[in-house]
Amino acid sequence: MHHLLIDSFHTVLNQVWAYALNAIGGNPTDDAIRAWLQNLRLDITAGCFNYRPSTGDPTKLSLHSYGIALDWDPLHNPHQRPLTKTLPDWWYMIWARNGWRDGRHFPTPDPMHVQFATGA
Numbered sequence: 001m002h003h004l005l006i007d008s009f010h011t012v013l014n015q016v017w018a019y020a021l022n023a024i025g026g027n028p029t030d031d032a033i034r035a036w037l038q039n040l041r042l043d044i045t046a047g048c049f050n051y052r053p054s055t056g057d058p059t060k061l062s063l064h065s066y067g068i069a070l071d072w073d074p075l076h077n078p079h080q081r082p083l084t085k086t087l088p089d090w091w092y093m094i095w096a097r098n099g100w101r102d103g104r105h106f107p108t109p110d111p112m113h114v115q116f117a118t119g120a
C-alpha cells in the first residue's frame with residue numbers, strides 16, 4: 001500500500017471494527033467481533049499493490065499499480081455486469097467517509113474494489 005494511505009486505511013479498519021462492536025451490542029470480546037466480521041467475509045482481501053494494466057482500459061496502469069486500491073472478497077463481489085455484491089452498504093459508507101471511492105458504479109461494476117482516487 002502507498003505509505004501516505006496507511007493512516008487512512010487504519011482509520012477505516014478501526015471504524016469497521018467499531019461498527020461491528022456496536023452492531024453486536026453489549027460488551028463483545030475481540031474474538032466475537034472477529035467472528036462477526038468473518039461471517040460477512042470482511043476479512044477477505046485480494047490485495048492492494050499489483051503492477052498491472054487496468055482491466056477497464058488496458059492502455060493505462062491499474063490504480064493497484066500505485067498501491068492506492070484494494071480488492072475485497074472477489075469471489076462474492078465480482079467485476080461484472082450486472083452488479084453482484086455481498087459487501088454491506090455501511091462498509092462502503094465507512095470507506096467513503098474517509099475519502100475512498102469504490103467500483104460499484106463503474107461501467108462494468110467492480111464492487112470488490114475501493115480506491116483512494118476520484119475520476120479514475
Ligand SMILES: [Zn+2]
Pocket residue numbers: 064069070071112113114
Ligand atoms: Zn481493484
